[in-house]
Amino acid sequence: MKYISILGSTGSIGTQTLDVVREHSDELKVCAITGNNNIELLKEQILEFSPELCCVMNEGKALLLKNMLSGNIKTEILSGMDGLIAAAEYDKSEIIVTAVSGMIGLKPTVAAIKKGKTIALANKETLVTGGSYIMDLAKLYHSAILPVDSEHSAIFQSLMSSSEKSINKIILTASGGPFRGKDTEYLKNVTIDDALKHPNWSMGKKITIDSATLMNKGLEVIEAKFLFDVKPEQIEVVVHPQSIIHSGVEFCDHSTIAQLGLPDMRVPIQFALFYPRREKNSYKSLSLSEIGKLTFEKPDVNVFKCLGLAFEALKAGGTMPTVLNASNEACVDLFLNKKISFLDIGNINEKIMLKHNPVKIDSIETILAAEVFVKKTLESIL
Ligand code: NDP
Ligand code: MG
Numbered sequence: 001m002k003y004i005s006i007l008g009s010t011g012s013i014g015t016q017t018l019d020v021v022r023e024h025s026d027e028l029k030v031c032a033i034t035g036n037n038n039i040e041l042l043k044e045q046i047l048e049f050s051p052e053l054c055c056v057m058n059e060g061k062a063l064l065l066k067n068m069l070s071g072n073i074k075t076e077i078l079s080g081m082d083g084l085i086a087a088a089e090y091d092k093s094e095i096i097v098t099a100v101s102g103m104i105g106l107k108p109t110v111a112a113i114k115k116g117k118t119i120a121l122a123n124k125e126t127l128v129t130g131g132s133y134i135m136d137l138a139k140l141y142h143s144a145i146l147p148v149d150s151e152h153s154a155i156f157q158s159l160m161s162s163s164e165k166s167i168n169k170i171i172l173t174a175s176g177g178p179f180r181g182k183d184t185e186y187l188k189n190v191t192i193d194d195a196l197k198h199p200n201w202s203m204g205k206k207i208t209i210d211s212a213t214l215m216n217k218g219l220e221v222i223e224a225k226f227l228f229d230v231k232p233e234q235i236e237v238v239v240h241p242q243s244i245i246h247s248g249v250e251f252c253d254h255s256t257i258a259q260l261g262l263p264d265m266r267v268p269i270q271f272a273l274f275y276p277r278r279e280k281n282s283y284k285s286l287s288l289s290e291i292g293k294l295t296f297e298k299p300d301v302n303v304f305k306c307l308g309l310a311f312e313a314l315k316a317g318g319t320m321p322t323v324l325n326a327s328n329e330a331c332v333d334l335f336l337n338k339k340i341s342f343l344d345i346g347n348i349n350e351k352i353m354l355k356h357n358p359v360k361i362d363s364i365e366t367i368l369a370a371e372v373f374v375k376k377t378l379e380s381i382l
Helices: 012-023 039-049 059-068 080-089 103-114 124-130 132-140 150-159 205-213 215-228 266-274 305-316 320-336 342-354 364-381
Strands: 002-007 028-035 053-056 076-079 095-098 118-121 145-147 167-174 235-239 245-251 256-260
Touching (some): 002 012, 002 080, 002 103, 012 028, 012 039, 012 095, 012 266, 039 053, 039 059, 053 059, 053 080, 080 103, 095 266, 103 118, 103 124, 103 132, 118 266, 124 132, 124 215, 124 320, 132 145, 132 215, 145 266, 150 215, 150 245, 150 256, 150 266, 167 215, 205 215, 205 342, 215 305, 215 320, 215 342, 305 320, 305 342, 320 364
Parallel strands (some): 002 095, 053 076, 095 118, 118 145, 167 235
Antiparallel strands (some): 167 245, 245 256
């Protein structure tokens, strides 16, 4: 039996991870789950999976959940950051699926790494905000970081045919999001609902908006740089609207290996949970003849400036990706609350980056200080 903790079990990745557990209930057991607000779903998950621990980030809701559960439930209910960390460090759990959204994932992920746990990393913001500090920490504590993000899982699987040393370039595919092919004039007036209509994937709100601005691809460029230790110039982003080729690697002999599949996040989740084994499942098979055509385009970084900003942030180094990530997270929140327009997201990210002098990340405090810088700068801009 493999024991796992799921941080963010009520979200899109969290619920799909539980689907994988359902499919393999003879081999996977959930010890700890966490959520923020959705206590109705947490209650259902407790009744179905009987985890030993459940953390509700929101303290008031944690009390409500306790009341909703009858006395004979054995699950311990915790709340707040301490509870989230307890789920990440849970003794019995071998693998921690980090599926919370945003940089709130940093502290629990660091805690899990320090316990030498295997991290099934969905929460890309943690790696973007912490960069090489996270990777070095993982090496120090012998904690494996296995990508769940479909592109990085594809790169990871492609690399199984050779090694990181022989990479020529990484080919990072992007669906292009709901506004593929649109110009800046069009984007001036798009609404929240327009931005939330992703053509291929059903995901949480934050990542769906990031997919519309192409910031998601920018965050993935940064994620790839740190996970696979490549130079930014070695990462080529290609728009591939069908989302069948999930990404690939061109090796030094000019042979390219890529991973293909229908867009279904349960595949990379399962791969991370069973790595290095492949396991059967009941998911749909890929039929290339039914799909017929796979197409590719260059992304338009003039219209989708967030993607260009990610490369700039990597060039600047140190805390610049941290600042871009924190600024973007705040901007997405403001956009979802109708305080700024869609195009403001990229414009404000750029302004905040211009005001930042990056420093080397040598501790979690440096990361948190960069995030405070963003909060203050944002207040002065708005
Ligand atoms: P969702 O918004 O669907 O889920 C987020 C989860 O985190 C929920 O369980 C939510 O709890 C919890 N959460 C939200 N805010 C907080 C907080 N402040 N403190 C503690 N918990 C919190 O997101 P996704 O599942 O789509 O994405 C999760 C991560 O995975 C992101 O980093 C994303 O970039 C990454 N990812 C997602 C993919 C996808 O297909 N969805 C693909 C690749 C990567 P509650 O629901 O109870 O409020
Ligand atoms: Mg992805």
